[in-house]
Amino acid sequence: MRQLVRRLSLVSLAAMLASPALAVDEVFETEGPSIRVQTVVNGLSHPWGLAFLPDGTMLVTERSGNLRLVTDRLSDPIAGVPEVDARGQGGLLDVALDPAFEQNRLVYLSYAEAGEGGNSTAVARGRLSDDNARLENVEVIFRQQPKVQSQLHFGSRLVFDPEGHLFITLGERSHERFRSQAQELNSHLGKIVRINPDGSVPADNPFVNQEGALPEIWSYGHRNIQAAALNPVTGVLWEIEHGPRGGDELNVIEPGANYGWPIVTLGINYDGTTIGEGLQHKDGMVDAIRTWTPVIAPSGMIFYQGDAFPDWKGNLFVGGLASTALVRLTLSGDSVTGEERLLESLRLRIRDVAEGPDGSIYVITDEDNGEILRITPAQ
Template structure:
């Protein structure tokens, strides 16, 4: 574990805000963390385009185009209305696997229900114009049911697999009266969803044809998954998941799997009261690949495949909101063998998302009213 900073200096970016760069010693060598873009408002998700620019979501409901030089656009028009309340707003983002030809962008967000005060996670897709200024032909392809009066636990990461199916992570909306639905196959709460790009259901989903089950469901028994990524060798979906007080999890997702919430957890209620498993606990619950107590509050997940950090190839990286850090998850194939908190106690940024850039560096979104994109590279 890290580890005191070795150097600190002020500099300048393409924007007017002050920049910083700082070096850290890690288990595999020295790294440098620098401010790349500043002036975002509570950014949540980020994707790179082929020209090195980025699309970034801001929770208040704005989609921004950020040039490779760090210039932030005005909000892209055409984004659906969002419920910007609590943890809700404009959240996850993904590009269509055929984006170069169809220019489809997928956005997850908190969608208002017909009944006042209710909402849930939804996913829309639209076509991004060539000028990067507007989404057109926007349509809702998934809307989590039921819609409830809660401003918590929206999940909302979007991942396409190697066959072109879209995975959506959802939350169970937190409240004790709602969270039991994570075990209910007739509810979208606390589930991984798998659909086709147009929102239709693949015929090989595990609960297609099961009485009382929603066919979009891929796995269940989840709490609040705010990180998701495909393993680069196996193509399997992995998710990072908020536990209650303690018990944050890294899970490898299998079709039809039950991941136990709220029946079984290593965490407790926020009050400190235990969460005791029932006597008739199902015998087929899937254990987490890694569990953290106390909670770092995971958000954002990726597997590293670049050349800048040869020792990190195949490892996973996970943002931390409560631990204010970036966590490297040491993998041997698809087995977790350890982890490393890279920045240490002096680091103050909540890391909302982490993405590998085309240059092999890691780019981190900070969760703040004056949010940044930080660039993590090998120290020179």
């Protein structure tokens, strides 16, 4: 009898571990349509970025350094990815396709790169082979300077504008001893930069002709930006950055503007002390259009434009790590008019958000056994 009970227990355990019931397949009510949430794939190691190929398959990054192709399963790691510094918050981060991908098959990756002085965010591009098995002719087109000793606050999202310029969001690397460089134009820390796809600097960048300023800088005074997207109506870049203990902020980005960090913030240090003089506003620095305290820990965002959820067209969807939610914001121009938090009961850290070719919404979860989830109308 004991042997029979032991065998049954082992069989039950094996069935639990292998069961597809461990994947998500649930219907949720929202303030608008009912939605169905289903696991596309799981087994990812802390996935970070997601991009759709023209045929509807996906590229997904794992922070450990793998780039994978996703259909109804995960591919083996794609070869040719640059070596990453996968410590702390570092590793392989965002992925984006060249606007002319169907002609040139170029893929862009942001990642933490080790080097003299420590590490920093870098961006490389390479051609995805015709069989999707490897990146070819990989070249680094941007390196954040200076490199410092930190495992925190790398940014970094990659966003192309309609003219083909590439925005790169960069963290200020967290530590108090160098966070003030977010206010210095001779440093990339705490900046958004704008470059051409080959790494050269556009002639109309705001600091091109300013002595002592790095010409690729687009805006400054940022903390750690892990969510960014172009407003499809205005063509202007929006971003959401992590505050410290309080003070996550949603910003509309203006070229050459100063967003305040660490002089202005609605948050405090994690030990409860005041940051700087405790200023929440200062003339000459741009205020956020929305803030969160307690924080949502934002990562990944889209302006929804699909037809699957017509009532949500034009809404902003933001991944929440600390809030374990998909945050939906309604907008009127540059103002936020409402907020709803979706998927909270799943208790999953949402790292990135993407819109699929059919208008479905996809999110990836920042877990040891990370998942890609698809959100569709329940009916």
